[in-house]
Structure formats: C-alpha cells, structure tokens
Amino acid sequence: MDESGVSYELSSESGAEGIEEMEEQEATTEDTASGGAEAEPESVFIYVCGAVNSPGVYELPEGSRVYEAVEAAGGMTEDADERSLNQAGLLQDGQQITVYTVEEASGTVPGSGAVPDGLESGRVNLNTAGKELLMTLPGIGEAKAEAILTYRSEHGPFSDIEEIKNIEGIKEKVFEKIEGLIEV
Numbered sequence: 386m387d388e389s390g391v392s393y394e395l396s397s398e399s400g401a402e403g404i405e406e407m408e409e410q411e412a413t414t415e416d417t418a419s420g421g422a423e424a425e426p427e428s429v430f431i432y433v434c435g436a437v438n439s440p441g442v443y444e445l446p447e448g449s450r451v452y453e454a455v456e457a458a459g460g461m462t463e464d465a466d467e468r469s470l471n472q473a474g475l476l477q478d479g480q481q482i483t484v485y486t487v488e489e490a491s492g493t494v495p496g497s498g499a500v501p502d503g504l505e506s507g508r509v510n511l512n513t514a515g516k517e518l519l520m521t522l523p524g525i526g527e528a529k530a531e532a533i534l535t536y537r538s539e540h541g542p543f544s545d546i547e548e549i550k551n552i553e554g555i556k557e558k559v560f561e562k563i564e565g566l567i568e569v
Contacts, residue, residue, distance in 0.1 A: 427446075427447035428444050428445060429444070429445055429447055429476050429477065429478040429479075429480070430443070430479060431443050431445060431449075431454045431457075431478075431479075431481075432480070432482070433457065433482045433484070434481065434482070434483055434484070435482075435483040435484040435486075435489075436461055436462045436464060436465035436466070436486045436489075437455060437458040437459060437462065437465070437484050438458065438461075438462060439458050439459035440458060443458060447478075448475070449475075449476045450472065450474060450476065451471060451472045451475075451476060453476075454476055454482050455470075455472065455482065455484060462486075464486045464487060465484050465485070466484075466485050466486060466489070467484075468490070469485045469490040469516065469534055469538075470484055470485075470534075470538050471535040471538050471539060474535070475539065477540070477541070479541070480540075480541045483538075490515040490517075508565075508568040509521070509522055509563075509568070510568050510569065511543045511546065511567055511568070512537065512569055515534075516530045516531060516534060522563045522567065523559075524555075524559040524562050525559070525563065529552070529554050529555060532552050532553060532554065532555075533549065533552060533555075536552050542569070543569045546564065546568065546569055549567070
C-alpha cells in the first residue's frame with residue numbers, strides 16, 4: 386500500500402497492466418460509493434413574475450441566485466426597481482420572485498386613484514406591500530421595511546403574519562404594535 390492508501394498487487398503474470406486495472410477498479414468503486422461523478426446536479430423550479438421581460442417558471446441549478454432567475458426571465462424591464470430585490474439571495478425550490486416596478490415598490494401608482502397594492506382590506510399585506518407602505522406601520526422604518534422585502538424575496542411569500550418575527554429587529558414588542566394592521 387502506498388501513501389495514498391492504494392494497494393498494489395504485482396504478480397509475474399499481470400505486471401504493470403494489473404496495477405492499472407486495479408487502480409481503475411478502485412476509482413470506479415470510489416465514484417459509485419460517493420454518488421459518482423455521473424450524479425446529476427439537483428435543480429430548483431422558480432416562478433419569476435412582475436417587471437421582467439419573459440415571466441414564467443424556470444428550472445435552474447440548485448445553488449442559483451436571484452439574479453440568475455431574473456436573467457433567465459429575460460432580465461428586468463426598464464421600469465423595474467432593482468433595489469426592491471436582493472439579487473444575491475439564494476433560491477429555493479418553488480420560490481416566487483416578484484420584480485416590482487419603481488411605482489409598485491413605492492406603494493402607489495401616481496394618478497391612478499387606486500388603493501396601494503397590499504392595502505385592499507385596510508391592512509398591509511406583507512406579501513405585496515412595497516417599502517413605502519411597510520414604513521407606514523408603527524416600528525417599521527426604512528431598514529426594517531427593506532429587511533421585510535429581502536426576506537420575502539429570499540424565502541417567498543409569508544405564510545402567516547407571525548413569520549415576520551423571523552426578521553432581525555422585529556420581535557414580540559414590534560409585532561404586538563402591528564399585529565392588527567398586517568395580513569398575508
């Protein structure tokens with residue numbers, strides 16, 4: 386056995402060819418035991434929508450980032466607000482990436498007379514509200530509003546209002562102030 390842990394058997398009949406054969410067999414055994422070099426990489430399916438050129442569902446390699454999903458969807462449109470999205474976020478299978486326009490991210494569409502997205506019921510919807518609308522909540526300033534948007538882009542939509550407590554700086558005290566003002 387040499388320093389690498391490979392043993393060599395040499396007989397007068399097999400010679401050098403026997404050594405090569407044994408090394409190939411051991412390499413094949415190691416590849417099979419460790420999943421092999423032939424194992425296909427895992428993939429994730431991501432839904433990209435909003436201010437992108439080609440919204441849709443895209444299959445990307447596991448470990449891909451948000452910016453790669455946006456690129457797969459043809460990139461952002463001219464009116465997209467790239468700051469409302471953490472483009473370095475790691476994607477998870479089944480995640481939805483919504484790219485907002487600058488107007489949507491601010492919480493209102495000027496001159497439309499429409500209720501800001503995320504405020505249809507009189508409560509702020511954590512899954513659709515832009516930064517400006519989130520900042521209307523007590524205890525939520527610019528940094529926490531951006532943290533909410535980042536969390537949403539990295540983890541997908543909130544499934545329960547209590548999930549907001551997963552965001553750094555939003556604990557029970559802040560949650561008690563906003564509990565009746567938010568929804569998912």
